[in-house]
Amino acid sequence: MRKVASDRNRQQPRTRDEWIGRLCDALVSESETSHQSVISAMVSNGIRQDDILQSYIPEAAQRLGEFWLNDSASFVGVTVGAARLQRLYRDHAGIGGQGWPTRSIPLGQSALMIVPSFETHSLGGFAAADQLRRHGVWVHMAIGLNAQELRAAIHAAPFSMIGLSIATAESLDKASELIAALRETIEVLPPIVVGGRIVSVANNVAQRCGADYAVTTAREAVSYCGLATLSTRVGSPEIC
Incomplete structure (x- = not known):
């Protein structure tokens, strides 16, 4: 063998x-x-x-x-x-010891990427954060934080977007409770975006959990939230 x-x-x-x-x-x-x-x-x-x-x-x-x-x-x-x-x-050091390609230059916009405590699949959150950084977005990871800790994090920085990585229907139901708790206690929230495997296998994900958008790519997230990227700064007709 x-x-x-x-x-x-x-x-x-x-x-x-x-x-x-x-x-x-x-x-x-x-x-x-x-x-x-x-x-x-x-x-x-x-x-x-x-x-x-x-x-x-x-x-x-x-x-x-x-x-x-x-x-x-x-x-x-x-x-x-x-x-x-x-x-x-x-x-970012997995390819021949040379590291991953250089990220885009941050443009002063930031996102809070939440991997909730009830979600065991955290790889999707890391992948989404990496892709957002390529668009020039600062990404802060919030892993396993409860609603109170997330409220403190949101109050501490002017985020342009809040992202949640969700993989299963069970996690989607719990995400609904988390998003509701944030909306009840924070008067002004940036757009809340849900991504992950659940978006590809379930219908009406945004409506079901109370998010503003459900996306399958980082390009969709930055477009829906109206975030500037390097391509838009130089006059490109498309966010890439």
Whole structure:
């Protein structure tokens, strides 16, 4: 079995699907660095760093969840793999030790990205924050804060947007309670935007939880909230 695994690892993936499969295998392996080696190999084979960050890694995260649901990997293995993906976003040092591409220059607007205490899937929040930073938005992460702590954070800074990363229907119901608590106690709130897997699998997400918008991309978030990006500052007709 070890020989078969070794032979498989020596074979170079040829398709996007094969690369994602190789990355998932490395993420749940006992090695602490094999996933970084896979990413380095992807870059060496001409895969753009932006594509890895915004496409390959989110797809790998989704597959890890499917591994667990299908009993293809243990809970511990999936948890370790998800933590490694989060570390890539947090450290921006997952590609060949060179770091992720330079972020856009902040334009004085900021967003509060909330990963609620009732939401166990935090990778989506990190991914959304990274994409917002590319649009020139300062992003402050609020992980596991209760309503009182969030009120204090909102009062402490002039945020242009509040984002929530939601993955499941159960979390959506709890998000409704959280948003209602914020609206009841804060007179003026910036636009509240909900994103995450739930937006792709459920209907009327914004209405159901009391948010202003439900989005699937950072581009939609900055557009709906009227935030300026580098492209709008230089006269581009489209927010990218």
